Each structure stands twice: as C-alpha cells, then as structure tokens.
Amino acid sequence: MKHLLPVYKIQHFKEEKGEEDFYANYFIPHIKHHHIIAEPHKHDFYLIVLFTKGSGTHEIDFNTYHIKPGTVFMMKPGQMHHWTLSKDIDGYVFFHTTDFYDKGFTISGVLDYPFFNSIYNPPHITLTKKSLKRLHIIFEDIVTEYQNIEVLKYEKLHALTSLVYIELSRHYLPAAKIENETYTLKLRKLESFINTHFKTKKYPHEYASLMNLSEKHLNRISKECLNKTTSALIAERIILEAKRLLIHSKHTVAEIAAELGYEDNSYFSRFFKKNCGETPIEFLAKYKSK
Numbered sequence: 001m002k003h004l005l006p007v008y009k010i011q012h013f014k015e016e017k018g019e020e021d022f023y024a025n026y027f028i029p030h031i032k033h034h035h036i037i038a039e040p041h042k043h044d045f046y047l048i049v050l051f052t053k054g055s056g057t058h059e060i061d062f063n064t065y066h067i068k069p070g071t072v073f074m075m076k077p078g079q080m081h082h083w084t085l086s087k088d089i090d091g092y093v094f095f096h097t098t099d100f101y102d103k104g105f106t107i108s109g110v111l112d113y114p115f116f117n118s119i120y121n122p123p124h125i126t127l128t129k130k131s132l133k134r135l136h137i138i139f140e141d142i143v144t145e146y147q148n149i150e151v152l153k154y155e156k157l158h159a160l161t162s163l164v165y166i167e168l169s170r171h172y173l174p175a176a177k178i179e180n181e182t183y184t185l186k187l188r189k190l191e192s193f194i195n196t197h198f199k200t201k202k203y204p205h206e207y208a209s210l211m212n213l214s215e216k217h218l219n220r221i222s223k224e225c226l227n228k229t230t231s232a233l234i235a236e237r238i239i240l241e242a243k244r245l246l247i248h249s250k251h252t253v254a255e256i257a258a259e260l261g262y263e264d265n266s267y268f269s270r271f272f273k274k275n276c277g278e279t280p281i282e283f284l285a286k287y288k289s290k
Helices: 027-033 098-102 129-147 153-171 181-197 204-210 215-226 230-248 253-259 265-276 280-288
Strands: 022-026 046-053 056-060 063-067 071-075 081-085 090-096 124-126
Touching (some): 022 027, 022 129, 046 129, 056 071, 063 071, 129 153, 181 230, 204 230, 215 230, 230 265, 230 280, 253 280, 265 280
Antiparallel strands (some): 022 090, 046 071, 056 063, 056 081, 071 124
16 A cells, blocks of 8 residues: 655755764754655654744644744654744754664663653643743754764764753653653553554554553553553554545545455444544545645
8 A cells, every 4th residue: 555645764854965863954944945844744753843933833643733932842753744834933953863862872762751752742842931042052052063074973962962852851741640660661662562563453452462461451551651541542543544544645445444454444434433533534524624
C-alpha cells in the first residue's frame, strides 16, 4: 500500500552533505528555503521549535495548538504535523536523530525527558517571559554554533541541546505525573511494542506476552500511569493511523482496513465509529470541510 504522506530526513534540509544527525536554523529562513514543510508531513528525527514572535496554529496528529511568543513544540519521530502561521512569525528550530543525543556520553537518553517519554504527554509548552529570555539565548547559541566551523562543534551542540531539554523539563507539566519509575519504563516499552505491532496484534494479552507480564498486571500499569486500559492504548494507536491514511492517502476505507489488519471492512467501520463517534467517511467529510 503506497502512503502519500512524506517522511522527511535531516538531509532533506541540509544544503551540503556531511553531518546528518543535526540541523539548526532561524525559523524564517528555514520555512523560506524549505517549502516542503508547508504541507502535512512526518519526519524521522526529534524536532524542537521556539516561537519568539507571531501567531498561528500547529496541528499535530489531529490536535490543534495555538502559537504565540514563548510557545515551544517538542516533536517525536513519526508524528504528522503542519502549521498555519502569521506573516510576522519568527523563532528558532533545531532537530536531531536519536543517535546524536544518546551517543553523546550523557546519563540521560532523549527518551528520559518528559515531553518525549510518552506519546500521551503534550508536545508543547508556553514559557514565562523570564524563561523565554533564558532559552532565547541558548537557541541563539545553537544556531550560531551550527553555522560556524569550530573545534568540538558537535560536542558543544550536544551540550547546548541538553541545556534546552533541562530547562524545558523544569517548566513542563506532563499529562500524567508518574511517580513509579518501574511503571514508567514498562509503559514506555508497551508504547514501543504497540507502535511496532498494532497492525498485527490487537489484544492486550499479546502485548502482555511480549513483555513477560500477566495481562492483569499490564492493565494495572496502563491504568496507574495514564488512567487508560491497555485495550484503549491499542485502539487509540490504530485510530490515529486510520485517520492519517484517510486524510493523506487515496485509498478506500476497505483498503485502509486491510492495511491495518482488518479483513472485514464492516467490522473496521464499527470499530472506528465506536472510538470516534463517527464513521470513517463521516470523519473524512468533517475534516475536509474545516
């Protein structure tokens, strides 16, 4: 099945060949030089945007967020997004691969930060004026360092990225405050398994088996961390992919159902309506009428 939604890599944004694990720029030249980002798309890297001027909206996986000075977006690989921006927009953007950060000899990996460690944590925050001023300086340093050629350039970029993540973590309010570190790690593992296997594994007991846990214990982890059942997590991932395909492919509902592992198109449509309150066709018509 051919997916029409583009997935961009860092090399799509670099004018010269070379280091393909990191990119940084001021926001205005970034959007002027890279018209590909005007349409909905995905990427295979972590992306951070700080807006310092202007307004607009940013849609990420069918959720719409408002943009204003001090808004920061922290996006994970695979998320679908696009934005509508005012003419006076300004800010900074940088992105990097997992390897760039996790091979930087730090104690924390990129998934240890709260805005990246669960798909259920919001992908944005709005900074106070004091915090915006402090992060503005760090982002400026990142872009300057990236554009110059200095000794230990990427070591410094890694250090500056860590400073950004530490500052953001101190101001971030996750969707669910999870105190149990063991449960947090197991939830992260569960989300990873669901993301990999949702097309072929539809039931909690299948994921419990992958994690060597009882289905009851796995459900307890989901409930304590997110107040959702394991079944709900699986269903939400399937529905997200279904919406992406409905909007950004030219395939029929039957073809999309088959792509997602459902041989019975009618059953898939009932499943979609149960979770969304509308049929796939109704969802598509409503989305396109916006």
